[in-house]
Amino acid sequence: MPVSLAVRIEHWPIAGSFTISRGSVTEVVTVVAELTDGVHRGRGECRPYARYGETPEGVQAEIEALASDIAGGLDRAALQSRLHAGAARNALDCAFWDLEAKRAETTVAALIGLPEPAPLVTAYTLSLGAPDAMAEAARAASSRPLLKVKLGGGDGRDPARIAAVRDGAPNAELIVDANEGWTGAALGQNLAACAAARVTLVEQPLPADDDAALETIERPIAVCADESAHDRASLRKLVGRYDAINIKLDKTGGLTEALALAGAAREAGLTIMVGCMLASSLAMAPAALLAQGAAIVDLDGPLLLARDREHGLVYEGSLMRPPTPDLWG
Incomplete structure (x- = not known):
């Protein structure tokens, strides 16, 4: 038809x-x-x-x-x-x-030949702000097991921000996303501050077109490519600069390429993170299938919206249930 x-x-x-x-x-x-x-x-x-x-x-x-x-x-x-x-x-x-x-x-999982998706623990994102405000946000979210902390303020206060978040959420696993907001001059200091705060991973500390310094600097914690990573064509430049890759369907151009990129990235020795742009549950649903087996899952987009669409994903705290066919897949 x-x-x-x-x-x-x-x-x-x-x-x-x-x-x-x-x-x-x-x-x-x-x-x-x-x-x-x-x-x-x-x-x-x-x-x-x-x-x-x-x-x-x-x-x-x-x-x-x-x-x-x-x-x-x-x-x-x-x-x-x-x-x-x-x-x-x-x-x-x-x-x-x-x-x-x-x-x-x-189901899409059956079409691909994958097991049906299981519930996943997703990161919960804390917006960039003043250290005191971020500490308060961390305290409010301290019961969540995985927090994603937005840094890259460009004002020299990122070490204070991550220390404040750690004080506010002493038991949560922390990952950091600088969104290309650091410079080479501040890279070592900021990575050391993240290591001191027991951060697991830092996403995209330097601009995508100016990240060569990552090849030579000592990395005390894992560094993850985000804006530097799109599809398989971008993979070659990541090896040696990054330890992990954040795969987002809006960058890869869909689930088809994302599945292929994940396989190629694993073969290259990169850890897999699956992330998202801010969007409704319909955008998260295919990514939830890709995220099965990923080391880090960051699919909290609907949690940050004032409302979600009908038949949206069910979140129980930070536990995300798989989508139903009424939504997608």
Whole structure:
């Protein structure tokens, strides 16, 4: 049966605000692609990201441009070479997976040949702020087993911030995300402060186009590539600079490439982290399948929203239940 395409932009308010080194947001704008053959429906959600030159309107147009090709038989395999890695391909790739599962009356896990997904412990993110404010946020979240701490303030106070978070949450495992916000001059001091606070891992301390210093500096804790890592084409430059890789479907361009990247990264000796952009449960659902077996899971996007979509993921504290077919997969 021929497949038709619908694309829409959605707005999701954040509970309060969310701050990283690049600024603050109070709303998340996502793009949803929907494929239907008249009987079955498949959906995928992406978060266009300005850091990568994406806009919701541009991503929507990029997806809509393929409507006639999809009606003419373009499938998920052919999609991989039609669109570059990024948000647009992610939404369509995940919609194709969902539609394939619905048509086959099975699950995406079964289609791939994986065990059905199990519940996962996800990180919970603390926004960048003043040390006192971050300590208060850490105390409020101190019962969660894994906290992700946004740093990269650029004001020299990151050592104080991570020490304050550790004081506020003495028993939680901590990971840090600097979002490219550190400089080479401050790298050693900031990594030492993180090591002193018993941080497990630091994501993307330096800008993606200026991270060569990681090859020569002593790394007291694991360093994870985020903005430096997109798809398999980016993998070669990571070995020797990074210990781990944060795989996000909006960067890889969907679950298909993400699965391939995870396999290649493991072969290269890199630890796997699965992360997300801020988005609803529809964007998290395919990533939850990828995250099975990952060393670190960071899929708390819906927890940071003021509301989630119908049939959204169920979170019991930091324990994330697998998606139901009503949502995806």
